[in-house]
Amino acid sequence: MTKQLTAWMQAAPMAxxxxxxxxxxxxxxxxxxxxxxxxxxxxxAFQFDNYDxxxxxxxxxxxxxxxxxxxxxxxxxxxxxxxxVAYFLAFEVRSLKWQIALFLLCTIPFWTSNIIRMxxxxxxxxxxxxxxxxxxxxxxxxxxxEWLLFSDFSVVLAFVHLYTLFMVVPxxxxxxxxxxSLIEAARxxxxxxxxxxxxxxxxxCKPGIMIGTIFVTTLVMGDFITVxxxxxxxxxxxxxxxxxxxxxxxxxxxxxxxxxxxxxxxxVIGLLLRVVDIRKEL
Amino acid sequence: xxxxADLELVALTKRYGGTVAVDRIAHHFKPNVYACLLxxxxxxxxxxxxxxxxxxxxxxxxxxxxxRDVSHLPPAKRGTAMMFQSYALFPHLSVRDNVAxxxxxxxxxxxxxxxxxxxxxxxxxxxxxxxxxxxxxxxGQQQRVALARALITRPQVxxxxxxxxxLDPFLRIRMRAELKRLQRELGISFIHVTHGQDEALALADxxxxxxxxxxxxxxxxRDVFNKPKTAFVARFMGGHNVLQLPNGHxxxxxxxxxxxDIGAGKIDGRVTGVEYQGTHVSLTAEVAGGQEVTxxxxxxxxxxxxxxLGEVIGLSWEDRAVHPVSA
Numbered sequence: 001m002t003k004q005l006t007a008w009m010q011a012a013p014m015a016x017x018x019x020x021x022x023x024x025x026x027x028x029x030x031x032x033x034x035x036x037x038x039x040x041x042x043x044x045a046f047q048f049d050n051y052d053x054x055x056x057x058x059x060x061x062x063x064x065x066x067x068x069x070x071x072x073x074x075x076x077x078x079x080x081x082x083x084x085v086a087y088f089l090a091f092e093v094r095s096l097k098w099q100i101a102l103f104l105l106c107t108i109p110f111w112t113s114n115i116i117r118m119x120x121x122x123x124x125x126x127x128x129x130x131x132x133x134x135x136x137x138x139x140x141x142x143x144x145x146e147w148l149l150f151s152d153f154s155v156v157l158a159f160v161h162l163y164t165l166f167m168v169v170p171x172x173x174x175x176x177x178x179x180x181s182l183i184e185a186a187r188x189x190x191x192x193x194x195x196x197x198x199x200x201x202x203x204x205c206k207p208g209i210m211i212g213t214i215f216v217t218t219l220v221m222g223d224f225i226t227v228x229x230x231x232x233x234x235x236x237x238x239x240x241x242x243x244x245x246x247x248x249x250x251x252x253x254x255x256x257x258x259x260x261x262x263x264x265x266x267x268v269i270g271l272l273l274r275v276v277d278i279r280k281e282l
Numbered sequence: 283x284x285x286x287a288d289l290e291l292v293a294l295t296k297r298y299g300g301t302v303a304v305d306r307i308a309h310h311f312k313p314n315v316y317a318c319l320l321x322x323x324x325x326x327x328x329x330x331x332x333x334x335x336x337x338x339x340x341x342x343x344x345x346x347x348x349x350r351d352v353s354h355l356p357p358a359k360r361g362t363a364m365m366f367q368s369y370a371l372f373p374h375l376s377v378r379d380n381v382a383x384x385x386x387x388x389x390x391x392x393x394x395x396x397x398x399x400x401x402x403x404x405x406x407x408x409x410x411x412x413x414x415x416x417x418x419x420x421x422g423q424q425q426r427v428a429l430a431r432a433l434i435t436r437p438q439v440x441x442x443x444x445x446x447x448x449l450d451p452f453l454r455i456r457m458r459a460e461l462k463r464l465q466r467e468l469g470i471s472f473i474h475v476t477h478g479q480d481e482a483l484a485l486a487d488x489x490x491x492x493x494x495x496x497x498x499x500x501x502x503x504r505d506v507f508n509k510p511k512t513a514f515v516a517r518f519m520g521g522h523n524v525l526q527l528p529n530g531h532x533x534x535x536x537x538x539x540x541x542x543d544i545g546a547g548k549i550d551g552r553v554t555g556v557e558y559q560g561t562h563v564s565l566t567a568e569v570a571g572g573q574e575v576t577x578x579x580x581x582x583x584x585x586x587x588x589x590x591l592g593e594v595i596g597l598s599w600e601d602r603a604v605h606p607v608s609a
Contacts, residue, residue, distance in 0.1 A: 179368065179370060181366045181367070181368060181370040182370050182372060184337045184357075184364075184366065184370065185364075185366055185370035185371075185372070185431075186372075186383070186387075187336075187337070187356070187357050187358065188335065188336075188337070188357045188358060188363060188364050188384075188432075189358065189383045189384030189387055189431070189435070190357075190358030190359075190384050190387045190388055190435070191358075191383075191384075191387045192387075195387050199372075199383075199386070199387070200372060203374045204373070204374060
């Protein structure tokens, strides 16, 4: 009895924090999503107006599709880059000292804020930016490329830049756990470099890939600021939909969108977890 | 399949930076031999094995298998196969897929490779567990799978890196009998790295004792045990006393020591330890010059004339038991 009490007491602080700052806000959002709103007021109610409007509008579907598109493209690119970087760190760099040094090097960009890193692309990609003027001086192009900035390209570029490390870290962690004698055993069995990668390393990195995937998809799907800055407010995703509603003090509508987004993200993660069991990695 | 494959090491050398792990060793392994590379940790035995396997670049010298220079071939092209110390089974593959791995790499279709894998599993008596994952197997079972995986490539030489060290003592004895049986049945050479002299004596046709990057002594198990060339070999093989006498070092098997009354033997000593070992009693005495001598006597003989700690005894031996060794 006392033992059980102690256990409860030990779990209580964290449970209270989660309850107060995670569970309660979500419940609040769900409740508010059923409230009603006029141009100048919001009032408690239990009605489906917000959801009706949301699901009735073609904009919603377009914006959700756009959000999923950003998530998918960013996922693919961060996976390719992240896997390559992690592979280099884990298998090509032999000494632990260099591994740690290079790993820390990867984290240096995180010493500045997301927004600064994002904005610093603007002078680089702009019409008269570094990229365009360099390409023109090389004679590759005659006039500035318009699609470099304030486009899907710049949005995805910023996402990849911001979130690749979230892919690198878990994959690197998975790779470091691979017993090196497994690779020797594969070589002993006649596996070529690609076969080792395909039949030994990738399968054993699956949990890391999955954790990285969850990080990247949730971050991209929940983002609104990157899309706003990097698209020059010309592209939309669900995060921007919510942020616009909030700016207009349309809290019930914002809540409804947030609930649908949360459900979407949870469904995506649920599907991912069906593919790979990450519990053994944690 | 009876390829008479002999393996020859010629001035084989491994350097790591400034340190020499294996120093110009030369040895000829006869075909169908069960050879044990024996030595303390860091003596270069594992590096030697890994060079033979092709998992370690050789710094100098060469390796010849059936007269063919394999020094710079990739591991799978050498005609050797390796069984790793921790077995190195692929955790994401079933037992059958582990065994069939090399066939899969070679592009053999699934029915054919599964059939071959099942044959190998039968050889090591693991057919019943073919669909399990390695994590669901005991240490001994994992080892059988690792054996089957190594043997499926039909190697001429099987290289075993401390294969029994991860097993409990009981299983170790059973598995070593099985290794010996397999080696005889398959008619190929096994080269087995170990630091356990009892393991080497039990298994090996030929023992190669290594120390400090060189071969101290190589030969049939009985010769290495009975006629150690150096004090190191005598001490490492165990069961020997190495005595420093005015005219050089000698080794004496401790079971050939006799206990006598004070002054009646060749040397006197004070008993410093009595250890009951079941069939025998091991008596340790300190003799002149602070040297320790162990006498192994049958328990019945000891009980007739029990000795106590601190008691002074005489020690004797027959002249033909004396074996001069170099320091």
